[in-house]
Amino acid sequence: MISELTWDSRLFNRKIGELKIVSESSLQIEAAIRKAKTDGFKYIICRIQSPQTMLINKLSSLGFYISDIGVIWTGKIDKLLYGISKNSIEGKFIKEATNKDLPTLIAMVKSLFIDSRFYSDPFFSKLEADNLYQTWIKNSVKNRIADVVFFIPNKGLVTCKKSTSNIGEIVLIGVKNEYRGKGIGTNLMQEALKWFKKQNVNLMSVRTQLKNVDAMNFYAKSGFYIQSYDILFAQIL
Ligand SMILES: CC(C)(COP(=O)(O)OP(=O)(O)OC[C@H]1O[C@@H](n2cnc3c(N)ncnc32)[C@H](O)[C@@H]1OP(=O)(O)O)[C@@H](O)C(=O)NCCC(=O)NCCS
Structure with a gap:
């Protein structure tokens, strides 16, 4: 669920990854975040196209903050x-x-x-x-x-x-x-x-x-x- 953004990791000298949501289950997202921590990631992003309010609330409750809104x-x-x-x-x-x-x-x-x-x-x-x-x-x-x-x-x-x-x-x-x-x-x-x-x-x-x-x-x-x-x-x- 989380893949490393190798170019970013190299540039910022810290392990950076991207979470791709394959299931909106909180349990699965939490498990992915835990695994990212054990794998040494320091920062993860998750980009969602035109998200619904439910998913925005879920990601916020799981520790994500909004870094950017793109148009x-x-x-x-x-x-x-x-x-x-x-x-x-x-x-x-x-x-x-x-x-x-x-x-x-x-x-x-x-x-x-x-x-x-x-x-x-x-x-x-x-x-x-x-x-x-x-x-x-x-x-x-x-x-x-x-x-x-x-x-x-x-x-x-x-x-x-x-x-x-x-x-x-x-x-x-x-x-x-x-x-x-x-x-x-x-x-x-x-x-x-x-x-x-x-x-x-x-x-x-x-x-x-x-x-x-x-x-x-x-x-x-x-x-x-x-x-x-x-x-x-x-x-x-
Ligand atoms: C976006 C940017 C490139 C526009 O360049 P610019 O040379 O100022 O633009 P122009 O003078 O050609 O303006 C064209 C039109 O854009 C709009 N515009 C530009 N600056 C604006 C401002 N400060 N407020 C409102 N409208 C603005 C206007 O409609 C303007 O036309 P008008 O003067 O006839 O009303 C410039 O503001 C910039 O460099 N911003 C910082 C870098 C950035 O954020 N880039 C975009 C990242 S994707």
Whole structure:
């Protein structure tokens, strides 16, 4: 029922696992948590798509807390490209990132994604959250976890990944605080959509945190609509 998230364990230097609910029986979930403790896990997560109240209450009573509520947005690429109107002059400074841009990008992501669970979940320190995003951007540019990264030096970035042959995912999009609200996010989104279109993608997907009101408004304004939501429960063992 619990499998190790080896990449996470390695990065955070503590054994981290994911509980997949196969049965909603409290006894079975409790047994899985006990086994996780004996197996040396320090932290477990459990991600549930659009959960019912009963299951939320059950997981809370078994020691889980809500670490994150995600909203999954979707949209047809042609409609999204057609719908984007806002633009800024910054668009012409967008570049495709290569290894030599890593120092700039690493400096840019520090504390950029402050609304993510890694900055609010008590299991992680701020330093670890910063390190996660710095590793994340490094792996994205090296094409391990993204297909392409576009950025405007010292202002903003977007990472794009084809999750299937026709579904494109915006994994990270961020604009530095002082440059927000000037159309740069829209420029980066537009660049990403154009790239996906060239890759024959016809459907887009992006996940954000419910509490990230700026991003929620941004995706709504960009023409996405809400497909579903998930709740990520966590437990420190
Ligand atoms: C989400 C984000 C990328 C938007 O970038 P941006 O450059 O500020 O966005 P734009 O200027 O292109 O704004 C486009 C639209 O988004 C909405 N929006 C952006 N910021 C908003 C805010 N603070 N409050 C309300 N709506 C906002 C608006 O509808 C805006 O259009 P309008 O100005 O015509 O009303 C930026 O806020 C950000 O970097 N946030 C931190 C990182 C993050 O959380 N990323 C998302 C993680 S998935």
